[in-house]
Amino acid sequence: MTPEEEIKQLGIERGAKLVGIASVTDINRYAPLGHRPDDFLIGAKSVIVFAGHPVTQGAWRSPDHQAISANLDFFRIRGGIALAVAKFIESKYGYYALADTPPPVGLNASLSLKLCAEMAGMGTRSMAGGVILNRELGVINLAACVTTMPLIADGPVKEPVCPHPSCVELWEKRRTTPCLEVCPECLSGELERGRIKWMRYDRRVCSTRAQNLSPGSFQRLLLEGINEPDSEVRRSMLLGSFSRNALQAIASGAVVGQCGECLRNCPVCMRARSLKGKNAEVKQSVGNS
Amino acid sequence: MSKYVSPELYHKYKHQVLEMSPAIQYYEGTTLQRETSCLTDREIADRLGLDVDDVTEIRCIAEIDLLPADAWLKSENWKREKAQRAFGSRRK
Numbered sequence: 001m002t003p004e005e006e007i008k009q010l011g012i013e014r015g016a017k018l019v020g021i022a023s024v025t026d027i028n029r030y031a032p033l034g035h036r037p038d039d040f041l042i043g044a045k046s047v048i049v050f051a052g053h054p055v056t057q058g059a060w061r062s063p064d065h066q067a068i069s070a071n072l073d074f075f076r077i078r079g080g081i082a083l084a085v086a087k088f089i090e091s092k093y094g095y096y097a098l099a100d101t102p103p104p105v106g107l108n109a110s111l112s113l114k115l116c117a118e119m120a121g122m123g124t125r126s127m128a129g130g131v132i133l134n135r136e137l138g139v140i141n142l143a144a145c146v147t148t149m150p151l152i153a154d155g156p157v158k159e160p161v162c163p164h165p166s167c168v169e170l171w172e173k174r175r176t177t178p179c180l181e182v183c184p185e186c187l188s189g190e191l192e193r194g195r196i197k198w199m200r201y202d203r204r205v206c207s208t209r210a211q212n213l214s215p216g217s218f219q220r221l222l223l224e225g226i227n228e229p230d231s232e233v234r235r236s237m238l239l240g241s242f243s244r245n246a247l248q249a250i251a252s253g254a255v256v257g258q259c260g261e262c263l264r265n266c267p268v269c270m271r272a273r274s275l276k277g278k279n280a281e282v283k284q285s286v287g288n289s
Numbered sequence: 290m291s292k293y294v295s296p297e298l299y300h301k302y303k304h305q306v307l308e309m310s311p312a313i314q315y316y317e318g319t320t321l322q323r324e325t326s327c328l329t330d331r332e333i334a335d336r337l338g339l340d341v342d343d344v345t346e347i348r349c350i351a352e353i354d355l356l357p358a359d360a361w362l363k364s365e366n367w368k369r370e371k372a373q374r375a376f377g378s379r380r381k
Contacts (some may be wrong), residue, residue, distance in 0.1 A: 007370075012360045019306070030321075032323070032328075032331075032332065033329070033331065034329050034330075034331050035329060040306045060371065062376075062378075063372055063373050063375070063376040063377075064372060065365075065368040065369045065371065065372035065373075067372075070370075079358060103347055105330075105350035106345070106348055106351065106352050107311070107312075107352050108310070108311060108329075108330070108348070124319060125316065126317035129314075130314060130316060130319075130321070134291070137315050154333065160319060182371070189316075196316070196318055196319055197317075197318070198315070198318070199315075199316045199319075200313065200314070200315050200316040201313070201315075201316075202312070202313055203311060203312050203313070203314060204307075204312045204313075204352070204356060205360075207352070208356060208361050208363075208364040209364045209367065209368060212361055212371060214363050216352065216353045216361075217361035219353055220353050220354075220358060220361065221355070221361075224358050228341050242361070243367065259364075259368055261368065261371045264371070264375060287316065
């Protein structure tokens with residue numbers, strides 16, 4: 001087994017659905033100064049990227065919107081996977097490794113995990129805010145381990161996952177796609193000859209949805225509350241359910257990934273979410289036993 | 290934290306800094322364009338002739354401050370409606 005295979009296997013054993021390797025050289029072609037892997041680990045050569053489902057598949061089948069944030073999946077385990085692999089690389093191979101990069105400052109990430117995943121061949125950018133779509137897994141949640149160990153990189157995939165052929169058909173008929181249709185406030189763009197021609201993503205609006213219960217919403221609520229002259233209104237603002245839920249989310253650390261409406265009707269994600277095939281396999285194996 | 294930004298500096302640059310930041314992301318094909326927006330705090334500071342710590346503070350405040358105060362509450366209602374509508378016909 002090669003070191004690359006061994007590392008990937010460990011990631012899978014620890015709970016990742018997919019593991020890819022990107023070279024720092026590839027990442028640095030696109031990442032601006034200050035946001036490159038070797039800005040955080042001197043001499044970094046490789047980034048190992050781990051992916052999993054953002055939420056359980058059942059969360060998409062709940063009429064309660066809070067099921068999404070209550071059922072975060074890979075987000076809850078990704079840190080442990082990256083840490084296990086970082087420690088494995090340091091102890092077995094003697095190369096330095098980071099299990100994470102510094103936290104975001106405001107809404108700006110220190111290192112773009114989307115870029116790392118692209119360079120690790122785990123998927124391509126989608127019309128839905130540029131999130132990475134994987135052909136089999138749909139939308140993926142990500143973690144990364146940065147290391148000084150030189151590893152053979154997987155490299156970007158050649159054929160884009162987005163747009164799906166059914167989205168191209170819809171575009172030709174109605175000049176829209178499922179993601180653009182559901183969230184025109186965050187997303188806009190055009191397809192041309194079956195490819196994304198251009199796209200625009202408004203992170204400001206998206207952050208109020210995907211980070212609805214978060215430090216940002218709580219900070220703003222607090223400011224509004226402090227400035228509110230009417231004590232009765234102030235009590236309602238600060239002791240109400242929204243501020244309480246925001247605090248609960250902050251306390252549990254689950255303050256991101258709280259919306260996925262742009263991907264609810266994405267055909268790539270819908271196929272990935274379906275359990276029908278797996279169900280049939282299980283039924284068959286039970287029947288054969 | 291590095292320092293508090295002065296109110297004068299904040300009000301003078303808040304819109305400009307936010308527009309130059311990754312608040313709006315524009316792609317040609319699937320390639321992110323970074324000529325006028327999606328810039329790092331350092332790049333914004335260099336273009337505006339500001340201290341990078343000031344740009345970081347202005348951006349962080351503007352990311353929250355320049356949205357309507359009820360934006361998060363409206364977003365929660367928006368998500369509630371979307372989830373309910375997705376299963377509406379089945380639940381009637």
